[in-house]
Each structure stands twice: as C-alpha cells, then as structure tokens.
Amino acid sequence: xxRDIKVDRVAMVFQGRGEPVIALDKVNLHVEAGRxxxxxxxxxxxxxxxxxLIAGLMKPFAGTVTLGGETPGAARRDKKLGFVFxxxxxxxxxxxxxxxxxPHDILGHRDRRQERDQIAALIDLVGLKGFENSLPHELSGxxxxxxxxxxxxxxxxxxxxxxxxxxxxxxxxxxRMNLELLRIWAESGTTALLVTHSIAxxxxxxxxxxxxxxxxxxxxxxxxxxLPRPRSLDDMRTPAFFDCVNRVRDGLFxxxxxxxxxxxxxxxx
Amino acid sequence: MAPGSSRALWSGVWRPLxxxxxxxxxxxxxxxxxxxxxxxxxxxxxxxxxxxxxxxVTQNLGPTIWRxxxxxxxxxxxxLAAASIAVSxxxxxxxxxxxxVTMHSIPIIATAPLLALWVGTGEQLQIVIAALxxxxxxxxxxxxxxxxxxxxxxxxxxxxSASRFQTLRYLxxxxxxPYLFAGLKIAAPSxxxxxxxxxxxxxxxxxxxxxxxxxxxxxxxxxxxxxLLTCLLAAVGYGVWALVENLVNVPGGVVELAE
Numbered sequence: 001x002x003r004d005i006k007v008d009r010v011a012m013v014f015q016g017r018g019e020p021v022i023a024l025d026k027v028n029l030h031v032e033a034g035r036x037x038x039x040x041x042x043x044x045x046x047x048x049x050x051x052x053l054i055a056g057l058m059k060p061f062a063g064t065v066t067l068g069g070e071t072p073g074a075a076r077r078d079k080k081l082g083f084v085f086x087x088x089x090x091x092x093x094x095x096x097x098x099x100x101x102x103p104h105d106i107l108g109h110r111d112r113r114q115e116r117d118q119i120a121a122l123i124d125l126v127g128l129k130g131f132e133n134s135l136p137h138e139l140s141g142x143x144x145x146x147x148x149x150x151x152x153x154x155x156x157x158x159x160x161x162x163x164x165x166x167x168x169x170x171x172x173x174x175x176r177m178n179l180e181l182l183r184i185w186a187e188s189g190t191t192a193l194l195v196t197h198s199i200a201x202x203x204x205x206x207x208x209x210x211x212x213x214x215x216x217x218x219x220x221x222x223x224x225x226x227l228p229r230p231r232s233l234d235d236m237r238t239p240a241f242f243d244c245v246n247r248v249r250d251g252l253f254x255x256x257x258x259x260x261x262x263x264x265x266x267x268x269x
Numbered sequence: 270m271a272p273g274s275s276r277a278l279w280s281g282v283w284r285p286l287x288x289x290x291x292x293x294x295x296x297x298x299x300x301x302x303x304x305x306x307x308x309x310x311x312x313x314x315x316x317x318x319x320x321x322x323x324x325x326v327t328q329n330l331g332p333t334i335w336r337x338x339x340x341x342x343x344x345x346x347x348x349l350a351a352a353s354i355a356v357s358x359x360x361x362x363x364x365x366x367x368x369x370v371t372m373h374s375i376p377i378i379a380t381a382p383l384l385a386l387w388v389g390t391g392e393q394l395q396i397v398i399a400a401l402x403x404x405x406x407x408x409x410x411x412x413x414x415x416x417x418x419x420x421x422x423x424x425x426x427x428x429x430s431a432s433r434f435q436t437l438r439y440l441x442x443x444x445x446x447p448y449l450f451a452g453l454k455i456a457a458p459s460x461x462x463x464x465x466x467x468x469x470x471x472x473x474x475x476x477x478x479x480x481x482x483x484x485x486x487x488x489x490x491x492x493x494x495x496x497l498l499t500c501l502l503a504a505v506g507y508g509v510w511a512l513v514e515n516l517v518n519v520p521g522g523v524v525e526l527a528e
Contacts, residue, residue: 057427076430083428089421093443105439106431 002191003068003158005031010063025216036192038202046217082157088144090136097132126150142173211251221251310493318490333476337464340399352411373405395467402463403456410452414445450514457506
C-alpha cells in the first residue's frame, strides 16, 4: 500500500526577530503513489521545511498538503508516515531491537509474536542481523542510520520521508546505502520522498527530481528520470544518467554558469 | 566474587581506608602530646562514650533516619510531579520553578517557627523541614533532566504520534536519569541536615536533640559523636543513590519504567 503526496501552492513564513522571512513560496509538488522523488537545492532553500510540512510537523502558512487525500496530521495519527532524520536519532539506552520496537510500544502491542518476527525480518532487510542486542553507540554511523531506516519502516508506512539521511556518511558507505535504500523501498512498495544536496544521489534514486532555489524557497524545475529499475551503480555511467544530472545542474545553476564552477560541480556530481 | 573483582574493589578502597587510619592515629598522637590548640575528642574517647551508653546511638539514630527518609521521600514525590508538570505545561514552568527557588532561598531557621505554628512541633515538623531542605537539588535535577532530550528526539516522538505521557515515559524520563540521580544524590545529605535542624527546634530524641542536650551539658565527646553520626547518615544517603545509579546504568539496563 502507498499514498500519493500532493502539495498545492504551499507557502511558509517564519516570524524572525525583524522582518518576517518567506521560507517557501507557492510550492507545488505531486508524487504518485509508490514512486520515489527527491528534493534538491542549496542549503537554506527550505527543503527540510517542505519535508516537515509534508510530515505534518509544521502547519503551512497557506496552501494545502495531502497524503492520499488525507491531511498529514491524520496520516501521521494513522501511523502511515515514516520519517528518517539527518542524524539516526536512536534512543541511546535502547538496543537496536528495542529501538525498532519503539513504534509498537507507542501504538500499543497487538500481536507480540508477529511483531517480533516482523522486526527480525526488518533487521535482516537492513543488514543488521547479529547486532539486534547492540546499543547504538556500538554501531558505525552507517549501521545506525540503517537501524533508523528500519525503524521508519516498522509500521509499514505508506509514505516514507528521508531528510538527508546519508549526509554524514562517507562517499563509499553512501553509495552502498543508496543501493540498499532502493532495494528496501522496492520491497516495501511505499512512496518515498528524499531530501538531498547530492545531484548524483538525487538522480540515481528518483523517478522525479524537484529542484529548489532559495529566497524565497520555491521549486524551479522538475527533472523526470527514466532510467530502468532496478538500478545498479553501472547505471551511473550511462549517457542517460549524465543527461539527467546535467538537467538537474541546469536547474540549479542555469545554463550559462561560468566554466570554472561548472567543472567543480562536475567533480562533485 | 571473582578474584579480579575483589582486587578491583580493594584498589578502590585502600586509599580512603589509609587516609582514615592516618587521621585517627594522628588525632590520638596529637592529643597525647598536647600539641592541639583546640579540644578534639579522640576516636578512643568516642568509642568509650558509646560503650558506656549505647542507648545514645540506638535511641537517637532511628528517629533521625526515619524523619530524614520520610522528608526525602515526600520531597522526591512532590518535586518529580511538579517538575513533570512544569516541563509538560510550559505556562506553569516559571511559577513552579520559581516557587522552588524561593523556598530554597528562605533560611529554614526563619521558616521553622511558622512551620511549627502550622503543623505543630511533633515529628511532622522535622519531616517537613527535612523535605524543604532537600527539595531544591531534586527540582533542579528533574527540570534540567526532563529538558535534556534533544529536538530531533522530540520530533521523532511527534512523528510517531506519541502522547504526552508516552513522550515522558519513553523519552523524557530515561534521558533525565543522569540529572535526576545527581539531584537525588546531592539532596540526600541535605535531608539529613534538615531533619537535624528540625530536631533542634524541639524533639526528645534524634541526633539533633542529642547534640543540643550534650551542648548544654558541656559533654564534648557526645557532641563529637553526634557530628560523626550526622556525617555518617549524610554519606550513607549519598552512597545509597550512587549505588542505585550504578545498578540502573548497566548497559541495556532497565532505564524505562517497567511495563
């Protein structure tokens, strides 16, 4: 099961100390059920704010957000939302398994045996078998983040939101995590929305890449990625992949970007 | 006990033990040689005083322990409840915290006569004074601790649609424990001192009463004995909580309230 994400002319204003700051202005976005979409943009363009609005952690100043026709608050209360933060945010006094049990603890237990089996399967899915009884500080950053992704999947969410989940990881771990996330996403069948500032990551993962620009935060272009699935790292060598990367870059920097910064971006990508 | 752990225990114990022995021997020697400018009861004199009249210890220690413990328990219940409310209902935070600060800033000597008027001069007075004397460190510990969870962890609870009570139980209380224990440890000696101060205000038995009687009878060894007992009680109060903290803090230990 999965739901579509619909963001309709959403605006967000923060009342700072001085002038009110327009964080988001007339943002429209539509992700079909079961698809993978990314939001990319420079720091401070309001990507995380947009994600929090979609998760119902904030209320928009204007406009509407619906998840499968429901408000984010209602979807969250139905436990249909999964959210992965920038940092793993595991409870340090709980073991990996206990951290994964937290959503059930809060929802109320229904069938403990079935829950146990499901959590064991999830631990297996994210490759943490053998670490069920480890405390978070005993795991590497990548393993902690995988545990956090597993926790977000415990209640079988229909929408999975990820806020720069691999931002703190090294490039090698990050690529591996991207592959694993795609596999997990394909198996779970959920709609996924990823916030990132890596162009390659956005293109590699997504069906649609929403490009944002700051002041005020708004979506300037949408790049549709038509690479076949399941994807592998080899897909990152194809001309189709580079074409998409270039289109995202054009969205971010404009076509007439100066040569030197452009080359630097090429390396980053 | 394994030989390794008994060796570990010994390595932690021998330094303080040597310090105590050196101090005891030094006092005895200095008294014998007449070098001390002030009168200090020697350990041997204290032992003689206790042997001569064991009821001094047996009859006075119990009441003080009971009053300090009762006051401490009341203060712990009240401050934990008040701190939970203060942290969950932001509008009440200032009032509750400031009330605790105010109660702490008023010297107990000043409030004792008023309290005696309100609750009477019986045992309840000592219990109330003990409670008042130790509430503040607990309050600070509880309020600081309940705010120790970081913003991400709070957002996580929000994403999971946890109720206020669930947030308190699964996040706020476990992350408050280190602060709570610090408060509870510091408060324990204060409760003992509060109980003794309360006993000065009027009690037949108790370490404070014993101190007062000995003072008016110029019975210096008994004064020293009461001082020693006070220190002992305060140290035990601290030690009990240090021990509990160690038991709770074993890896993967029972940090959250049992179901």
